[in-house]
Structure formats: C-alpha cells, structure tokens
Amino acid sequence: MKLSIVGTGYVGLVTGACFAERGNQVTCVDNDPAKLAVLRGGGVPIYEPGLESMVARNVDNGSLGFTDDLAAAVQDAHVIMIAVGTPPGADGSADLSAVLAVARAIGAALTDYAVIVTKSTVPVGTADLVREAVAASLACNVEFDVVSNPEFLKEGAAVDDFMRPDRVVVGTDSERARDVMSELYEPFSHLREKLIFMGARESEMTKYAANAMLATKISFMNEIANLCERLGADVESVRRGIGSDSRIGYSFIYPGIGYGGSCFPKDVKALVRTAKSVGFDALVLNAVEARNDRQKHRLVERVVEHFGDDLSGKSFGLWGLSFKPGTDDMREAPALVIIQGLVAKGAKVKAYDPVAMTEATRDLQVLIDNGSVELTDHQYAAVEGVDSLILATEWSIFRQPDFEALMRLMGAPVIFDGRNQYNPERLRRSGFHYVGIGR
Incomplete structure (x- = not known):
C-alpha cells in the first residue's frame, strides 16, 4: 500500500518506519531541510531504541523516502496520515493550526480517492474540522474519507509497541475507509484481531481518556506516597499490596517525582480545557494535574x-x-x-x-x-x-x-x-x- 505521512516528529517517523518495515511504500513529508538531510541519509533526529536501524534499512531498500513536497507525496497515495504537532496553547487547549494547514494542503493536492488519517493527538471533533478543511480546498471533485487513528506508543518502546500493538483504534463511519484501514493493519493483527472500530469522536476521546487514566494512576500513587511519609508508612509495601489486586495491577503505580514527556501533561491539560469548553468541571482531571505539578x-x-x-x-x-x-x-x-x-x-x-x-x-x-x-x-x-x-x-x-x-x-x-x-x-x-x- 502507498502511504504518505506528513510530519516526521516522534509519531510520524516511528509510524512511517514501521509501515515501511511491513512492506508498504512510505513517503514522509517535512519542511525542515536539516532534518530531511539526516533522514535521507538513514539517520534519525531522536533517540528511540531500534528506530535508527529500521529507518536506515528501509531507506536503503527504497521502501521509505523523505520529501518537502507535500503535493507530490499526496499523488496516488492510498492513505495520507497527518502527524504534525498539536502543542498546548496558553489556556491548555491543543493548537490545531498545523493540522488544519496540512488538511488544506492535502485538499488542494488531492486528485483521487484517499483515506486521510489524523494520527496527531487532537480534541474531540477534530476529524470534522479536518474534513471541512479538506473539502473547502479541493481543486477538483474527488471523494475522500477522514479517519481518526490515534497512536498509543510509549517512548523508549515505541517500535515494539507499533509492531506488536495491544490494540489499534480506528474511528470512521465509512465502510470504504474501514476496508482500507483493515488492509493496512492486517500484518499487525495476524495472531489475533486487534482492530477496534468506532466513531471518529469516540476514537479521539479514547486517546485522551487512555492517557488521562494512566496519568491518574501516577498522581494517585504519588498522593498515597506523600500521605505515607506523614504517617510513617512505606509506600513500597503499600504498592505491592494493592498491585497484587488484578483489578488494579502494578503498571503506573510506582511513586516518584511526577510524570513528564510530550503526552501526559499536554493531553491532561487539553482534556481539562475541552471539559471547560462544554461547561463541565473536570474535578478528577484537575486534581491529577495539580498533584503532578506539586510532585x-x-x-x-x-x-x-x-x-x-x-x-x-x-x-x-x-x-x-x-x-x-x-x-x-x-x-x-x-x-x-x-x-x-x-x-x-x-x-x-x-x-x-x-x-x-x-x-x-x-x-x-x-x-x-x-x-x-x-x-x-x-x-x-x-x-x-x-x-x-x-x-x-x-x-x-x-x-x-x-x-x-x-x-x-x-x-x-x-x-x-x-x-x-x-x-x-x-x-x-x-x-x-x-x-x-x-x-
């Protein structure tokens, strides 16, 4: 299958390399000349175990290419993925300017049916905005579908997560797009069916809800740790005691100095902001964020x-x-x-x-x-x-x-x-x- 991926940040580069590894023809698009020079040489601008050798291998065999020409990359692509940044604004809301700019550029270049995928982490309702942006920019009468397909990659284990996913969430109401995405992810589901289809809004919400839940576990355990300090208890014994409960488990209940990275802080803030936009006071999420900042x-x-x-x-x-x-x-x-x-x-x-x-x-x-x-x-x-x-x-x-x-x-x-x-x-x-x- 022929894929174009716009954005060679963490998500875009891992996604592109892994799809190329499974035999697809992948073109990644970026507007940073220095980054493109590194990537074309088989190097990578980030540290991620296993990624550099995968990129180099697929660049060498011609399965993975890099360009700054978005219009050319869109031509004949079966799937076009948007994987650009959505940094938090001053109020915590996700900045969609890059996503929508790419959507308009895709619309202007589209000449045949393609599935346009939002891979970036985006607020609920973004697929509708992307669809409107593409439609408003079409140079000719051509059909397309917009699909939400969030990533669930852990930094430090992203390649393994992509190649052996727990699940693949796809948000679409289109049978045609569903068939395309099923074919695309078939090599990743050969041992068991891992695709979970739902509506685009549910897919977008699933991504935020997953990260918010994991962040909640971390902040909860840090809260318990701080209480243990004041009561003269050892939180490590408490952790083992509650982690042995299969309903809780050991994952993400290790106390420490708070979570960081590109996902949890940004996504919790964005979800809080989304809640405010519809008049909902997200008490738990606000507490998760406050505890982490304090921790x-x-x-x-x-x-x-x-x-x-x-x-x-x-x-x-x-x-x-x-x-x-x-x-x-x-x-x-x-x-x-x-x-x-x-x-x-x-x-x-x-x-x-x-x-x-x-x-x-x-x-x-x-x-x-x-x-x-x-x-x-x-x-x-x-x-x-x-x-x-x-x-x-x-x-x-x-x-x-x-x-x-x-x-x-x-x-x-x-x-x-x-x-x-x-x-x-x-x-x-x-x-x-x-x-x-x-x-």
Whole structure:
C-alpha cells in the first residue's frame, strides 16, 4: 500500500518506519531541510531504541523516502496520515493550526480517492474540522474519507509497541475507509484481531481518556506516597499490596517525582480545557494535574528538609535528565524542575544522562553558562565532591551503582532517590543517609 505521512516528529517517523518495515511504500513529508538531510541519509533526529536501524534499512531498500513536497507525496497515495504537532496553547487547549494547514494542503493536492488519517493527538471533533478543511480546498471533485487513528506508543518502546500493538483504534463511519484501514493493519493483527472500530469522536476521546487514566494512576500513587511519609508508612509495601489486586495491577503505580514527556501533561491539560469548553468541571482531571505539578517539587522540599532553605555552597549530583528512561525527550522532565529549584536556592548541580545530554545542553544553556549547572561525561564524574546524589531518571545503568565508589567520591553520603530504586536499609547499613518518596 502507498502511504504518505506528513510530519516526521516522534509519531510520524516511528509510524512511517514501521509501515515501511511491513512492506508498504512510505513517503514522509517535512519542511525542515536539516532534518530531511539526516533522514535521507538513514539517520534519525531522536533517540528511540531500534528506530535508527529500521529507518536506515528501509531507506536503503527504497521502501521509505523523505520529501518537502507535500503535493507530490499526496499523488496516488492510498492513505495520507497527518502527524504534525498539536502543542498546548496558553489556556491548555491543543493548537490545531498545523493540522488544519496540512488538511488544506492535502485538499488542494488531492486528485483521487484517499483515506486521510489524523494520527496527531487532537480534541474531540477534530476529524470534522479536518474534513471541512479538506473539502473547502479541493481543486477538483474527488471523494475522500477522514479517519481518526490515534497512536498509543510509549517512548523508549515505541517500535515494539507499533509492531506488536495491544490494540489499534480506528474511528470512521465509512465502510470504504474501514476496508482500507483493515488492509493496512492486517500484518499487525495476524495472531489475533486487534482492530477496534468506532466513531471518529469516540476514537479521539479514547486517546485522551487512555492517557488521562494512566496519568491518574501516577498522581494517585504519588498522593498515597506523600500521605505515607506523614504517617510513617512505606509506600513500597503499600504498592505491592494493592498491585497484587488484578483489578488494579502494578503498571503506573510506582511513586516518584511526577510524570513528564510530550503526552501526559499536554493531553491532561487539553482534556481539562475541552471539559471547560462544554461547561463541565473536570474535578478528577484537575486534581491529577495539580498533584503532578506539586510532585515535581517534592524532592526539592525533601532536600530543604535535610539541608535547610539556603543551599548556597551546596552541590548536588543528579543522575538522569530525560523524563523517563529509553528516550532523550526532556519535555516537561521533572529533572528540569528539580535543577531549577535547587539553583534558585543557591545550589550548584552536576548532572549526567546516558542519552539526553544534547537536549539537556539546549534546555539548561543559561544555567550552564552562569556556572550553576555542569553536565559531566560520566555518571561518577557527576558525584565527585557533592553534598548529595539525586536519582531523577531510572536508567538501568543507575540501578546498581558502585556504592563503595560513591562513598569515596561524594563529599557527604546522602542520596535522594526520586524513583525508589534503592534499598533503604541496605544503604543505611552502608553509612548513607537515604531519602525516598513515601518511604
């Protein structure tokens, strides 16, 4: 099948590479010359396990191509996917300007029937707006369908998620579009039927509801962790106790320093804004967002409880900068909030991340330039002489460090564990002062 995908961000690039891997002819469209040059050479501008080799392989065999010519890419395409950004506005609502601009451009270039797919995360009712934008721009009388097909990809496991999906949600009322989408996703459903068809509005809502539910689990567990701290209970025992209930499960109930990334914060805000637009007060979603914002500051509060409010002359080693392991994505990363909070109180920070150093340099440039933050080239260089270590992202290389080396290198044996990765009793027996979340 011939596909065109507009947008080579996280979603567009993973989607394009995976469809090409399954034998489709895929053309990805972008207007960034520098990015296109990297992609045409078989490289990728983001870190995602397994993606670079897949892109390179399919570029080499001709299944995957990249262009800035949207009109040419639309010609003869059976499916055209819109995968451009929908950043939050000042009020939290999703900005659809790029989506609708692409829809108008597709309409102007369309010469034969195609299924136009909204892959971007968009508010309920966007498929109708896309349909109107395409129809208003048609240069000739041609039929088309608009379908909602949200992505459910986890950064750090996106390729595997796409190639072996839990489910594929398709929103359409058109039998013709349904047949096309069934054929497109057939290679991903060979072991069991994974396609779930519904209306476009239900599909759009499913995406937001899924992310909001996962965000709710995280914020709920962080709320319980904060309560445990005040009651003298260990949240890790509580987590095991409730996670063993099959109705709850262990996924997304790990307490920590809040969620970040490109999806959960943006999607919860957008859903809250959507609720407001129809006069509905989303009490649970507002609480989820408020708890997460507060949770990102919790570790700095614990630091202040130990060292006092004035951190002048103190230095902190920080392990992990990306919002989660398996990605270099720094968007809404709790580590940024922690660093800014420490620096605001007079501290200096030395930080290390195995893949996010380039992104971190860009986000922290001002603090690097004024000497408040140093990015080191090794995890142990980040702890030399520091007053404490902070674990912000649970990369596997940080799971079982050389604690004897830490004891020698650090100025003081204090560890703030923002992900509850370490055994408190073992560390305390080794002479460390340990502080976790809800422990």
